[in-house]
Amino acid sequence: DIQMTQSPSSLSASVGDRVTITCRASQGISNYLAWYQQKPGKVPKLLIYAASTLQSGVPFRFSGSGSGTDFTLTINSLQPEDVATYYCQKYNSAPFTFGPGTKVDIK
Amino acid sequence: EVQLVESGGGLVKPGGSLRLSCAASGFTFSSYSMNWVRQAPGKGLEWVSSISSSSSYIYYTDSVKGRFTISRDNAKNSLYLQMNSLRAEDTAVYYCARDSGSYLYYFDYWGQGTLVTVSS
Numbered sequence: 001d002i003q004m005t006q007s008p009s010s011l012s013a014s015v016g017d018r019v020t021i022t023c024r025a026s027q028g029i030s031n032y033l034a035w036y037q038q039k040p041g042k043v044p045k046l047l048i049y050a051a052s053t054l055q056s057g058v059p060f061r062f063s064g065s066g067s068g069t070d071f072t073l074t075i076n077s078l079q080p081e082d083v084a085t086y087y088c089q090k091y092n093s094a095p096f097t098f099g100p101g102t103k104v105d106i107k
Numbered sequence: 108e109v110q111l112v113e114s115g116g117g118l119v120k121p122g123g124s125l126r127l128s129c130a131a132s133g134f135t136f137s138s139y140s141m142n143w144v145r146q147a148p149g150k151g152l153e154w155v156s157s158i159s160s161s162s163s164y165i166y167y168t169d170s171v172k173g174r175f176t177i178s179r180d181n182a183k184n185s186l187y188l189q190m191n192s193l194r195a196e197d198t199a200v201y202y203c204a205r206d207s208g209s210y211l212y213y214f215d216y217w218g219q220g221t222l223v224t225v226s227s
Contacts, residue, residue, distance in 0.1 A: 001169075032211070034213035034214075036152070036214075038152070043202065043217045043218070043219060043220065044144075044152060044202070044214075044217055045217075046213065046214060046215050049207065049211075049213045055215065085151075087151065087152050089152075089154070089213060089214075091211055091212040091213045094157065094166035094212070095154060095166070095168050095169070096142075096154045096157065096166075096212045096213075097154060098144075098151060098152040098153065098154060099151075100151050101151040101152070
């Protein structure tokens with residue numbers, strides 16, 4: 001099975017900073033990659049699918065890129081409401097594995 | 108408005124069984140694949156199982172194969188997860204999630220989750 005990794009596992013940044021989270025697949029998955037945001041105590045929320053397509057209603061400061069094995073989620077101008085854990089997920093084929101998550105907080 | 112409401116969670120002893128349900132509304136249930144995702148306390152998300160719109164395709168994560176059974180009743184707009192031979196490591200919040208509607212298994216709507224605790 002394809003394994004998903006994320007780095008870093010956690011980060012602390014200042015409001016207004018640009019934040020980058022990396023997700024790597026152990027084998028190529030084309031662009032079958034989604035990103036989710038889970039705020040503390042809340043249900044996960046879809047941010048991005050097809051590696052770079054923003055889900056409706058998601059702020060434009062979120063963006064995604066990548067293809068094959070390496071993917072990036074970028075938050076331009078971090079806001080206090082972006083404090084959350086971010087997960088990537090592959091969906092090219094089963095198992096539809098999630099990455100271990102990256103916890104983002106405010107410095 | 109899309110709504111997914113899970114039920115059926117609770118405390119069960121190791122080796123026991125539990126049946127989770129997910130009641131769907133606000134969309135054409137029979138047109139979407141449906142999924143179960145779980146999250147152990149303080150841990151990350153783990154995909155558990157998926158079922159296509161007509162139940163033709165069913166998938167499980169390896170750790171639940173042979174123990175869990177996913178099913179759906181399109182007439183009742185409901186998704187189910189029958190969990191047998193439960194283990195302590197199955198303790199988690201179980202979320203029902205809808206896929207994108209294009210047989211692409213990313214999840215655009217999630218329920219609030221139901222907690223399953225496996226303990227003696």
